[in-house]
Amino acid sequence: MQADNLVFQLILNIGLLALVANLLSKLRIIQNIILQERRSVKSQALLSLVFAGIIILSTYTSIDIGGYSLNTRVIGAMAAGVLGGPIIGLYASFLSAIYVYFFSQPQMFAMASAFSTVLFGLLGGGFYPYFQRGKWKYRDLFLLTCFAEICDMIALLRLSSPFDIALNTVLEIAAPMILLNSIGILIFISSFNNVFILQDIESSRQLQQASELSRKCLPLLSHGFHEGEDMHELASVILRETDWMGVMLTDRTKILEWQQKGIEYQPEDLTRIPRVGKDAMRAGELMTMYHVPKSSSWYEWMKEYSMVAAPFMLKEQAVGCLIVWMKKTWVFRTSELELLQHVVTLGSYQIAMAELEHQKAMWQQAELKALQFQINPHFLFNALNTISSVCREDSERARELLVILANYFRYNLDGTTGMVPMEEEIRHVRDYLALEKGRFEEKLEVTYELPPQMDILIPTLILQPVVENAVKYGINHEGRRIVKIKVEENKEKFVVSISDKGKGFPPNVIQALESGESMGKSVGLNNVYKRMESIYGDDCRPRIISSDKGSCVQLTFKKGC
Incomplete structure (x- = not known):
């Protein structure tokens, strides 16, 4: 057969495979199987049979040049591995190798052709991770197919006899088969580009839908x-x-x-x-x-x-x-x-x-419970002692103090809510200071500067630890405890200032409170810092203004929180 006619016939075979590839790439079932990363046994069997059919078709339509049947089976076998992966490449090439061994002509080349068919499938499957998802480089695919065809020629020389006939056949077919089949696989594989383009479109649509x-x-x-x-x-x-x-x-x-x-x-x-x-x-x-x-x-x-x-x-x-x-x-x-x-x-x-939010809320609730039940035994002892003393002089006043003490503990032990109206919190502070007033009498002076309306919810028991600290440490040089509670309102927030005339906060205490470190004697204030930061954020952390002439603790409560 003349060389130009041989090339023409081989091109026709490649064109037939390209047509088959184009038709297969349009089938939704084939598209889905190729794009699947984890295939079922059924899917693997179907894809293997499809590519095995392509390889057999290439063998059946081979060109008889006398001593050898020129064919394009390398295209189907390599494509099975490159598109389907190692398992598909192995199954498809093995099934078609059986056909090649028993039905290809002449029989002297059957063993070599069957062996190289399996080799093609394994070679394509081995490079599947490199070429998968349509990321192949055509130059690399061309060179890989050239290498596969060279291996095919070597197999013909090693596994066929007599050697001289095999050598003459290889010299006749090597150039057109290596060149045209290497170009043919590029045409075949490119037919499946639309599968990956559709995948990209589908991925974009899916991303939008998922969003x-x-x-x-x-x-x-x-x-x-x-x-x-x-x-x-x-x-x-x-x-x-x-x-x-x-x-x-x-x-x-x-x-x-x-x-x-x-x-x-x-x-x-x-x-x-x-x-x-x-x-x-x-x-x-x-x-x-x-x-x-x-x-x-x-x-x-x-x-x-x-x-x-x-x-x-x-x-x-x-x-x-x-x-x-x-x-x-x-x-x-x-x-x-x-x-x-x-x-x-x-x-x-x-x-x-x-x-996480639930656990955080539970933690805050547990922390609040701990604060509610953290009743200073000394305060209780002193309050009862004060009421006992007042009983001897003014029974009516003693009765009032007992009612105030009962209200104080009722508020302290009520855990139904974490947020209360500011007026209720101020009323609780008044009860606490009334009990302390009964104890210290004229040595405790308390003044209030409050707006007519305090329409805001604030954390329960947030003010009492600060007021308690002012009473305990706010002693001036005359031995008097002077406490002032001032509430200011603007469009965005309420600011509560609790001041005293004591010696001020030690610098290490202020530093520890602002850094969140635990202070053995400042559990109440430390708790106030943590709760304010948790509820209102860093910009509403308590602010301490301190000097040797007194101190002031300011708490900021945002409206709408």
Whole structure:
């Protein structure tokens, strides 16, 4: 056969393969399988058979040049590995190698051709990580195919006999096969570029959908994962924003909510979590289910639908599960699985944040409880001692002090709320100072400068530790305790100033309070600092103005907090 006719026939074969590749790249099922990172056995078998068919077609349409049948099987075998991975490359090339061994002509080259066919598939599969996801470089793919064809020529020389015929055949076919097949695989592979372009488009669409879905779903998980209206709305949003036919939300033991689109069938048992959900929570990863046992209450349902379950994880433990179902297809679309995993991952972060906020609130509540029950025994002893003394002189005054003491302890021990009106907090401070006034009499002087309205909620028991500190340490050189409580209001905040005429705060105490260090004798003030910073932020931390002529502690309370 003349060289120009040989090249022409080989080009026709390459064109046929390019046409086949173009048709395959348009099939949705082939697109989905190629794009899948984890393929089922069914998907692997289908893709292997498709590429094995391409290799066999290349062998069947080979060009007989007398001593050898010139073919393009390297293109199908290499493409199987490059597009499908090592397993597909091995299976497809091995299946087609059987055909090559028994049906290719002449028989003297059958062993060498079968061996090189398997070699092509393994070579393409070995470079799959380098070329996957359409990131191939055509120069590298061209050189790799040249190398594969050179190996094919060597196999012909080593495994065929007589040697002189094999040598003459190699010299005749080497140049056109190496050059044209290396160009041919570039044409074949480029036909699948649209698969990866569509994947990029689908990824962009999925990212936009996931972003919109997350924006609508995450606020519904801000209070954690539990039964209620939020779970109902969450299922409705997911069902409305996706193509899924049904959505189910579960915790570890039961179904919290489930909804579906226009489907009449419902299992008899609506309390038991489907097996796929239990398996997903047990394994801590996404699970799919195509078939269920006939004994399952979900069997009738699963005749037409497939389920996918992804667990919500908190501290590496599943706290619940999102299960969706869709019409059965040959393969699951990768984008659908990625969208489900994206929603569950972000949902897990939101649940973790809700749990963290809950734990923070519990910690603050426990800290408040500790402060409420931290009644100074000396104060109680002194108050009772004062009332006992007053009883001898003024029983009516003693009765008033007992009522004040009862109100003081009732307020101290009431843990129903963390925020109270400022007027109630000021009233509690007045009760405390009234008891101290009964003890120190004229040696304690208290003045108030208050606005007519104090319409704001502030943390309970936030002022009393500061006032107590002023009474305890605010002693002037005459032995008098002078305390002033002043409340100022502007458009954005209230500022409470508690001042005394004592010797001022020691510098180390101020430094310790501002740095958050524990002070054995300043537990109350340290607690005030932490609570103010936690509720209002750094810009509302207590401010201390201190000198040897007295000190002033200012607390700022933002409106609307």
